Structures are given as C-alpha cells and as structure tokens.
Amino acid sequence: MKHIVIAGDSIFDNGAYVPGEQDVHQQLKDIAGTTTEVTSMAVDGSVTDDTIMQLTKLPSTTTHLFISTGGNDALGQIGLLSESVQSVAEAMLLLSKSQNQFRIKYRNLISQIQRSPNTKTVVCTIYHPNAEAERQSVMDIGVSLFNDVIIEETNKAHIPVLDIRGIFLNPEDYANEIEPSAIGGWKLANTMYSISAK
Numbered sequence: 001m002k003h004i005v006i007a008g009d010s011i012f013d014n015g016a017y018v019p020g021e022q023d024v025h026q027q028l029k030d031i032a033g034t035t036t037e038v039t040s041m042a043v044d045g046s047v048t049d050d051t052i053m054q055l056t057k058l059p060s061t062t063t064h065l066f067i068s069t070g071g072n073d074a075l076g077q078i079g080l081l082s083e084s085v086q087s088v089a090e091a092m093l094l095l096s097k098s099q100n101q102f103r104i105k106y107r108n109l110i111s112q113i114q115r116s117p118n119t120k121t122v123v124c125t126i127y128h129p130n131a132e133a134e135r136q137s138v139m140d141i142g143v144s145l146f147n148d149v150i151i152e153e154t155n156k157a158h159i160p161v162l163d164i165r166g167i168f169l170n171p172e173d174y175a176n177e178i179e180p181s182a183i184g185g186w187k188l189a190n191t192m193y194s195i196s197a198k
Contacts, residue, residue, distance in 0.1 A: 001036065002035070003064070004039070005040075005058060005062045005065050006024070006038070006040050006067075006192070007058075008046060008051050008068035009044065010046075012066075012068055013025070013044045014044070022182060041055075041058070048073050064122075066122050066192050067109075067124065068124040070102070070150055095145055110154070122159070122162050123160075125162070130173075162195065
C-alpha cells in the first residue's frame with residue numbers, strides 16, 4: 001500500500017486556521033481514498049530544526065514524503081527588514097548572514113532526508129504571503145532569499161521541489177496573511193496526490 005507522509009509546519013497542519021473545515025491532512029486523506037495511507041507529522045509553528053526531528057520518527061512504511069518547512073525560519077528573521085542601516089550594501093550583508101544561517105539548517109535537513117533513500121521525497125518552497133501591498137513587497141524579498149536556498153540545495157541533492165508559489169495565487173487561497181485556507185489547502189492536497197500518483 002502507498003503511504004504518504006506530510007511533515008513540517010502549518011502549511012500542512014493548518015486546522016487551527018480553518019475552523020469547521022478540513023485541514024490539508026484530512027483533505028489529502030479524502031482525495032487518496034482507502035487504498036493509500038496518509039500520515040501527518042507536521043506541527044504548526046515548526047522551524048527547520050523541528051522538521052528534522054520529525055523525520056527521525058518517519059514510519060518505516062513511508063513510500064512518499066512531502067516536506068514544508070522554512071516559512072517560520074523566515075518569520076523569525078522578519079525583524080531584520082526593519083533594521084536601520086546606512087547603505088544598501090549593509091542591508092544586503094545582514095540579509096546574507098540570515099540566509100547563510102538558514103542554509104546550514106537546510107543542509108542538515110537534506111542530510112536527514114537522505115537517510116531514507118527509498119522514500120520518494122518532495123520538498124515545498126515557501127509561498128508568498130497575502131498582505132497589503134507595501135508589507136507584501138518587503139516580505140516577498142525575505143521569502144525569495146530563503147527559497148533560493150531551498151531550490152539550490154535540493155537541486156544539488158536531486159530532490160524534487162513543489163513550488164507552492166504557483167498554487168496559492170488568489171486571496172481565497174489564504175486563511176490570513178500566511179496560512180492556507182480550506183480552498184488553498186484543497187489545491188495543495190490535490191497537487192501532492194497527483195505527484196504521488198506518477
């Protein structure tokens with residue numbers, strides 16, 4: 001039997017943000033039906049180090065693994081975007097330091113993924129937030145810096161990437177600035193199941 005596991009953060013564990021509606025885990029279970037087991041290890045608020053710990057408990061029967069992580073790491077650095085600097089170069093150095101710190105953590109995640117070579121793993125990018133225009137522009141810069149790490153490091157390791165930025169395109173895909181709504185979650189669950197079916 002196919003066994004899909006989802007791990008990471010609130011992109012998958014979004015139940016608290018869609019009260020009365022299904023979270024991504026339940027949506028994926030409904031789409032997969034009775035012939036596929038679906039397990040969620042994702043925990044709202046998790047950063048990359050937490051996701052690594054989740055993967056140490058990966059079920060031995062896992063055939064497909066989807067990971068969403070990095071968004072909370074980026075949120076933890078959001079204060080950098082309001083730092084006072086004297087030049088653009090100084091600002092870029094601050095952002096570069098933050099990016100390099102994330103790269104170290106993400107490489108550790110890749111190492112953990114590689115401990116399960118028989119599992120078909122797909123990692124997700126961080127998607128754009130749904131904020132007012134000026135705040136959106138600033139947050140997009142931070143997201144891009146972290147996504148650059150995700151895409152570069154997974155390419156080196158030959159791990160496929162699901163770019164959620166191409167899925168959450170409309171305001172109704174969001175429950176708030178940064179969490180998926182039931183609509184967005186359904187689109188994500190459908191995409192993941194389609195990938196697992198190939």
